[in-house]
Amino acid sequence: MKRTTEKLLKWYAEHARALPWRARPGERPDPYxxxxxxxMLxxxxxxxxxxxFDDFIRRWPTVRALAEAPLEEVMAAWAGLGYYARARNLHKCARKVAHELGGEFPSTPEALRRLPGIGDYTAGAIAAIAFHHPAVAMxxxxxxxxxxxxAVTEPLPGCKPRLRTLAHELLPRHAxxxxxxxxxxxxAIICTARNPACGLCPLMDDCAARKQGLAEELPRKQKNPPKPHRxxxxxxIDRADGRVLLRRRPERGMLGSMVEIPSTGWDGAPPAFAGRTPFRLEFDRVRPDVRHTFTHFHLKLALYRLPEPLExxxxxxxxxxxxxxxxxLEKLDTVGLPTVMKKAARLFLESG
DNA sequence: CAAGCGTGGAT
DNA sequence: TATCCAAGCTT
Incomplete structure (x- = not known):
């Protein structure tokens, strides 16, 4: 085994973070x-x-239990975590494992890679961590x-294949x-993106970037394009008996499969209702606006409510x-609103 | 394969 | 306020 790898493993043995999903020393991690x-990560x-994490495990202790759950409950449980395609794929994957694979996750990166929501990184991580399969997780x-x-100076993502090869040369097959x-x-702890703690690094003597004074600027990558404002x-739209009108968004696109307060325009799509307002009802403006930043745009959401609840x-x-x-309304907390809608709901409730 | 896809915290 | 970053995947 390479000396660098030995140093890394020794450091990990002494400094590993205790995380809820990690097995205790000597115990087998649960692939689920x-x-x-x-x-989630x-x-x-x-x-x-x-x-x-614990909420999910407590509610669905096994992959079979998760597979039995209605999609709507999984989406609601995922609310606030973002990237909601992950929740849809999580559910699809659980059903596949439960119904087609006998409830057992595959142990090789190749087989894991075929499951929904599992790409190169995740396949390698599960194979290595849960099954001791000699794979790298990049x-x-x-x-x-x-x-x-x-000291790889070629920018991402072009250098990915080379980084993978270099990592593989350090991979200890037994661990x-x-x-x-x-x-x-x-x-996460030492070799951070900004202000790396090189002075504390167990690999400082082996680090080519440190020797060249390049640590902070590697890896190189392109700047992100600016986010437009929308x-x-x-x-x-509330009702005299204490209910409010919500809708589930389509599976594809922004906040796919999530519940929202009826809204229009902000994702560039035409409104789902005819006329300027839903059902041509009259509304009062509620202040302030909701401001929220998504992956690729900033949103300013103007809020409107009925003057009186509908009979x-x-x-x-x-x-x-x-x-x-x-x-x-009293079950608004459990319906699973994405964060932008949670912000809006809060302002509506405070305004009424 | 470049673009689309959430959110919260740090700077 | 603006920008970057965090255990990426899908199309």
Missing amino acids: HVWLSEI QQTTVATVRKR DTNAERVIARLF PGNFAQALMDLG EGKAFW VERARLLPLSPGWFWHP
């Missing part, structure tokens, strides 16, 4: 736990996942550590799981499209 945590901070941490260790997690912990309107008999006459539904 590893899989769920890896999906895609582009999401450890701090955020820490708060949500996430942004691993890429950053390796790029610095070998692929610890190697993967060691790279991630080192990247605007939209959301409508609070139930009159509300029944509204021609609701499929996907629209009256929801009890």
Whole structure:
């Protein structure tokens, strides 16, 4: 085994973070736990996942239990975590494992890779961590550590194949799981994107970037394009019996399969209702506006509410499209609103 | 294969 | 306020 790898594993043995989805020393990790945590952690901070992982495990202790759950419940449980395609794929994947694979996750990267929501990184991570399969798991941490260790100056994503090859040369076949997690912990604690703590790094003597004074600027990558500003309107249509009109968004696109307060315009799509406002009703403006930033644009959402709640008999006459539904206000917390809609709902409730 | 896809925290 | 970043995947 390479000396660098030995140093890394020794450091990990002493400094590994204790995380809810990690097995205790000597115990076998549960592939279901590893899989769920890896999906949650895609582009999401450890701090955020820490708060949500246990909720899922408690509610659905096994992949079979998760497969039995209605999609709507899984989406609601995922609300606030973002990148909602992950939740749809999580559910699809659970059903596939439960119904086509006998409830057992595959153990090779190739087989894992065929499951929904599992790409190259996640396949490698599950195989290495849960099944001790000799695979590398190239996430942004691993890429950053390796790029610095070998002073790879070619920018991402072009250098990805080279980084993978270099990582593979360090991979200890007897401890692929610890190697993967060691790279991630080192990247998260020491070899951080900004202000790396090179003075504390167990690999400082081996690091080519440090020797060349390049650590902070590697890996190189293109700048993100600026985010445009968009605007939209959301409508609070409540009923005298304490229900509010909501709708489930289509599966494809922004906030796919999530519940929203009827709104229009902000994603560039035409409104789902005819006329300027839903059902040509009259509305009062509610202040302030909601401001929210998505992956690729800033949103300013103007809020409108009815002057008075609709009488139930009159509300029944509204021609609701499929996907629209009256929801009890006291259960608003459990319906699973995405964050932008949670912000809007809060302002509506405070205004009424 | 470049673009689309959430959110919260740090700077 | 603006920008970047965080255990990426899909089309």
